[in-house]
Amino acid sequence: MPKKAPKEIPAALNRAIDFYRLLNEVPLGVLILDRRRRVLFCNHALEAIVGITAATAQGLACRHVMRSRACLTECPAAQGDLSENVCFETDLINRDRKRIPIRCTLAPIFDAQEHPAGYVETVEDLRPLKEHGAKVNQAYGFGNVVGQSRQMEKLFRIVPVIAQSDASVLITGETGTGKDMLAETLHQESERAKGPFVKINCGALPETLLESELFGHAKGAFTGATENKQGRFHLAHNGTLYLTEIGDLPLPLQVKLLTFLDDKIVYPLGATKGFAADARVVAATHRDLERMVREGRFRQDLFFRLNVLRLHIPPLREREGDVRLLLDHYLNFFTRKTHRSVTGFAPKALSILLDYDYPGNVRELRNIIEYAVNVCREGKILPRHLPAYLSEERESIRPSSAAPQVVIPPPAEVAVEAPSGSGEGSWPMAERRIILEALVKAKGNRQNAARQLGWARSTLWRKMKHYGMDQS
């Protein structure tokens, strides 16, 4: 049943409005077609894209007006009436003989009796987007992922291919390597880019909540379920569902996820009727799923189902030459963001940064540079502008080759343990030590310590509170 409009809308529109004039104000190209796909109307934006006037286009078959590749090779409406909207990327050749990349959304129109009456097509000119994308992709990277090492180049070559496929993708890599960024890039480069990108952390919610969050629930399914709720799978319809920390997904939900991957139908908790969700699943984990399968903690069938296409992001220590590139990249980024005039790295500081192993990978490198830019303020970054833990006991924080996974303890644990010289290679630990050192140097004066750190006094106070250091 169609939802009733709120009372305010009919009140605002209680006079007849000029529908075509309204459409002419829309910045997207809009084409209204009858059931035989003849043009009834096209707005000014579409006239500008295709280079034909609305008067000339009226009555012509859509394919002669649009001249898009999709019109001529795989028109979604050619097989009969559409029941729901479809979105696709294609290109057209306009009257200036220019080839224009476009994104079309074709939706059916129904009359008052719910009978198909025609179609409305919106057309988006993708030229600005593609030009921007080309610029972004030129800069030693792909999307937001930066790298020029052999390993990353190999990854960048395969990502566009994988993006165009609709199969499930499993992204693996240590913490901080950029799995989330890569997942988003995959979505942006895919044909589902116009659709939603829905992310859910499988390790962040308790099992019962997670089930309801992922699959939704029906009214009355459990105490407190007073309304029907759509799950993330439903929200990701026509888009991508990104399941991060898939290794933390409880076993019962693994079965349910597997069922979805097989049938593509979502059954909300307590509902008898399923919903056919057209969502691409991208999963990521920093865990060793093969080992979890062997230990019986992860279902083998789900692993095989997710492992259709696998992207492994190498840790930063294995990416030859990328540390230097990322140092410069983030230096530029934070210098611009904070309006500082930091010009580069002093040779000694650079040597420390290049020698470091980065167990926290790109995330850790980024944090280090953010810290250094905040502390340095101007000129070149010197060793004293770097977090102290980089130059102290560097050997002890190198992960052993047998256990490359680095688990960063949550801040609460850090505050309890507080082993000032233990050298656990985590950022919260290091930050805690930096604060302590600054406080010692400033002889306990928080104002001076904050100044030394390049922070506001309130930031220092917040961080001290966070690490449980304010109980003097």
Add this chain to the structure above:
Amino acid sequence: MIRKVLIPLSEEEVAPRFDLAAEVLLVELEADGRILQEKVLILPEPSAERLCHMVMTERAHTVICGGIDGEVFDYLTWKGITVIDDVIGLASAVLRRHAAGGLKSGEIVTTDNSFRPS
């Protein structure tokens, strides 16, 4: 003088796009507009390059088409071929209009005042 005309086809119509046509109508016209010979050629797959090659090997004088990429248009005109593009209509009607003289780029050729290609 005999003139050769090449029309990329989409079923009975002038193909909306030169680069996506897999069939072409090749016609020899007498100076007075009479059709001497016509044949339909099939390409293994749509390709602007293949079509250009066919235009050259068949020694066509004129290409009548729908949408055409600027680069392909420039190439053909540089080779001395007359390209009449943005044409909409049934190929037979378009050909008759051309044979009678005066077919222009951007023309929508109808068989009567109400006809629009289906």
